Amino acid sequence: MAKKPQQHRARKRFGQNFLQDEGIIRRIVRSISPREKQHLVEIGPGMGALTEIILESADRLDVIELDRDLIPGLKVKFFNHPGFNIHQADALKFNFAELMDDDQPLRVVGNLPYNISTPLIFHLLDHKGVIQDMHFMLQKEVVERLAAAPGTNDWGRLGIMTQYLCDVEALFLVPPEAFDPMPKVDSAIVRLTPHKELPHPAKSVECLDLLVRTAFTQRRKTLRNNLKTLLTADEIESLNIDPGCRPETLSLQKVVELSDLLADKRNRHD
Incomplete structure (x- = not known):
């Protein structure tokens, strides 16, 4: 079971909750289904639990990590993967288009901190032209709002603006016990796939x-x-x-x- 080393304590200011349940990790990666020659991007790799399984299938993986104290451990853990690159950066300010250096669209994944998940999704939607799909672990309530249907209490700006640009699929729930430390809320996995053609294009x-x-x-x-x-x-x-x-x-x-x-x-x- 991939656990974080004891020397790194999760930081509240970064919204860190490290995924540690290997069964859940592998189920997430099966949902993503990474393949050779695809270009994956992971936001917030933490101690690399998800990263490790993704690299079993993916040739190329860029990770974006804000916490500079986690960078050395990630470099040591994955030094023998030539397609592995670390960017010490704030994903909210990161230009994802800069990762495109060929015709391979980006497949974005991440266990997103709850405190920045909504603005980060809107930031990524600004880069939808270079993104094939996105798989995120989010607070269950956020996934419910993303996948909401009209006429429900969850239907609002987040769901409308996301569904305008993407197909949204709520995949499965993840219990608090899958993390260390345990969050006080349930989580869920969601898949966002940008529309090739908008079903209802707006004039503005x-x-x-x-x-x-x-x-x-x-x-x-x-x-x-x-x-x-x-x-x-x-x-x-x-x-x-x-x-x-x-x-x-x-x-x-x-x-x-x-x-x-x-x-x-x-x-x-x-």
């Missing part, structure tokens, strides 16, 4: 993001109230959408239609 992604942010500012309020600074009730109704309904009732397609209406309105006033 900026308008889409603005509309979603505004619509879900106060979930209990109606579209009429939440969107009054952007669209009138009559404009909302012109799309056969009831201005009196709540934002979580809208499908992705209807959200995009509203954002296109906003984009057209702004273009007329420019």
Whole structure:
């Protein structure tokens, strides 16, 4: 069982919880299914438990680790893998496009710290053009929001903006006992696969993001109230959408239609 050495204590400021259950680790890698000649990227390798199993199949693996104290151990552990590269960096600020030096898209994996998981996913979505897929360990509630369906309490900005760009699959749960130290929450594995063609392309992604942010500012309020600074009730109704309904009732397609209406309105006033 791959455990972290005792000399490295998990740091709260880095949100560190080291995966140590080998059965779970191998199940994650089976879900990823790395292959020779693929270019994998691991965010937050920690002590290398997942890294070790990925390198059994992958020729090339770049890892991004913020905690500089973990770097020497990773270098020693994987020194005999010529395709292994370490980047001591903050993944939130990292330019993933810089890792592309051939025509192989990136396959991104990681046990993401709970405190940065949402902004990091949005940062990675900005690089979707160079990414084949992403497999992440996240807090269960975050995965539920990513994979949410319209009409549920979990449907909101995170799910809408992610599903606009990606196919989202919640794969399986991971109990706290799989980690050291044990987190106080359940975790889950999610797969995000960027769409080759957007199912509902918006006229303006900026308008889409603005509309979603505004619509879900106060979930209990109606579209009429939440969107009054952007669209009138009559404009909302012109799309056969009831201005009196709540934002979580809208499908992705209807959200995009509203954002296109906003984009057209702004273009007329420019």
